[in-house]
Amino acid sequence: MDEERERYVKVRSNCDYYVSKVTISADPILNAKDCIVLVMYKGFCRLAFIRISKDKSWTYTDERYCQPVQDVIYSGDKFYAVSTRGELLSFDITPESYSDVKLAARRIRPVEMSYQKFYIVHSNEKDLLMDQRYMSFELEPQSRRTTKVLVFRFDFDKSKWIKKLGDVSLFMGDNSSESVLASSNSGCLPNCIYFTHDYDSVFSYQGVPHGDFGVYNHEYQSFIPIDTTHVATLVRNTGRGRPIWVIPTLKL
Known part of the structure; x- marks a missing residue:
């Protein structure tokens, strides 16, 4: 490991306040009394939350009961997180801690030798x-x-994963992941995942090209050839910032 990367990894791993993602349970302006802000922080991402209308300080997860996570989302009336092992965790926010953390679904298959990253x-x-x-x-x-992307839909009734995508286009990345109905959005391909180059613990530090982006067809398990010349230029112009996906709401 060269000195520059070693210094980068050391700082990121030891920084308690490095926030990698933020999610909320409600609109903080329209529904502040029900808004909970949840953050992923630290090198191996931990969780902390604050209820903006009730709390004056952050409540942190008890690391004995909540393992490191890679992504988190609010759905229905609960927060869901996917762990570094691919397990789905569900929990409610309580006044004291995450004492009600539950294993919603076990990992789908044994973790392979290749590097894996999970998104929800x-x-x-x-x-x-x-x-x-x-x-x-x-x-x-x-x-x-x-090298490949697998997508699974969670069956809440059976508490299990189903390998299915369908008429959906997924946009996958660190800062945000989004989905749209392909048949209702011109130019979006069904059963496909559009992905960006985001953080990893191996090469994501200054000086390494950010070239891992493209389109993956989930049905045929193959990549779709694209002209990356213009995209590569845009990625280089972003510097060290991570690209994000934005769904426009303006209708012309």
Whole structure:
């Protein structure tokens, strides 16, 4: 490990206040009394929350009962998180702690040797999806490549995962993951995942090209060739910032 990367990893791992993601339970302006702000922080992401109309300080997870997580979302009346092992956790916010953390679903399959990253996203008001992203790395030259993406829909009635996507386009990334109905959005391909180059614990530090982005067809388990020239230019222009997905609401 070179000195620059070692310094980067050390700072990120030891910083208690490094926030990687924030999610809320309600609109903080229209419904402040029900708004809970939940953050993922620290190197191996932990959780902390604050109820903006009730609390004056943050409440932190008890690390004995809540394992490190990679993504979190609010759905229905609960928060859901996916752990670094691919397990789905559900919990309510209580005045004291996350004492009611529950295992909503076990990991789908044994973790493979390749590097994996998990994301969770709404596909509509009722459905919850988990994306399982596999990546490989090359040391000379330093590069990262997504090799496949698996998507599973959570069956709340049976508390199990179902491998299904359908007429949905997923947009996957660190800061936010989004989904849209492909048939209602011109230009979006059904059964496809659009992904960006986001953080990883191996190569995400200054000086490494951010070139791991593309489109993956979930039905045929293959990548769709795209012209990345313009996209690569945009990614380089963002510097060290992570790209995000935005769903426009303005209708022309």
